[in-house]
Amino acid sequence: MDELTDTQRRFAERYEEGRVPWDDPTPPPEIVALADALPPGRALDVGCGYGRAVIYLAGRGWSAVGVDFVPQAIAEAQRRAAAAGVSERATFHAASATDLAFLAPPFDLVIDVGCMHSFTEEMLAAYRDEIVRLLPPGGQYVLFAHLRQASDPEREDGPRGIAEATIYELLREAFRLERVERGVTQVEDRPPWNSAWFWFRRE
Ligand SMILES: C[S@@+](CC[C@H](N)C(=O)[O-])C[C@H]1O[C@@H](n2cnc3c(N)ncnc32)[C@H](O)[C@@H]1O
Structure with a gap:
């Protein structure tokens, strides 16, 4: 898949050059709220x-698995998990989100x-298809995505984003949307773009 290789190279370069604006010790407040509200x-x-x-x-007692296709990010995640003393419950894999055959269901989140x-x-x-396989009915899928209009041209200065309608069409058959919060994201000195949090329930 050439497109996958291109994106992978782009992200690997970002990690190598330290252009990682999402590098923060804590996850976004939406994830913190989720972790605090749900039983592990x-x-x-x-x-x-x-x-x-x-x-x-x-x-917080969860058994959590992280997947990223940049090996350098995974190595650092493993190092940070060890430093935080949670290696036993935090597992990481260098792999593409499009092929998670090495993971077995069920996940709760x-x-x-x-x-x-x-x-x-x-x-x-x-x-x-992987998420549907791994998340049984009742499970939760929480997504943060940059949004664009289906008619928008691709941008040179950031992630292209995805049309909200594309998300709904993709997930329509297996998920129910429980909540959406739209907002605007600004990273570094780039122009802001539309974004949203989505809380889906597997049906
Ligand atoms: C904007 S960063 C966010 C990282 C992390 N979720 C966080 O909030 O700190 C997006 C991440 O997705 C990873 N990624 C992009 N496409 C991927 C794919 N096809 N498979 C696995 N990881 C991917 C990138 O390497 C990058 O680490």
Whole structure:
């Protein structure tokens, strides 16, 4: 999949050059609220980066798995989990979100903070199929994505984002939308773009 290789190279360069604006010790407040509200279970973070959400969840008794296709990010996530004393409950894999065959269901929670919004149609379908396989009915899928209008041209200065309608169409058959919060995200000195948090329930 050439598109996958391109995106992987782009992200690997960002990590190598330290252009990682999402590197923060704590996960976003939406994930903190989730971890505090739910009883500990089994969680999967797709596109986990340096593992901030996995480490936070593991610290609260969850058994948490992080997947990212940049090996350098995974190595650092493992180092941080060890430093936080949660290695036993925090597992990391260097792999693509589009092929998670090495993971077995069931998970109680799947989160994606800024990963799938840069996928092609083909990658989105493979990713959706994996989440459907891993998350049984009743499970929760929480997504943060940059949004764009279907008619918007691709941008040079940031993630392309995904049309909200594409998300709903992709998940329509297996998920019910419980809540959505739209907002605007600004990273570094780039122009702001639309974004949203989505809380889905597996049906
Ligand atoms: C914006 S960063 C967010 C990282 C992390 N979720 C966080 O909030 O700290 C997106 C992450 O998704 C990863 N990613 C993008 N496409 C991926 C794919 N196809 N498979 C696995 N990871 C992917 C990138 O390497 C990057 O670490």
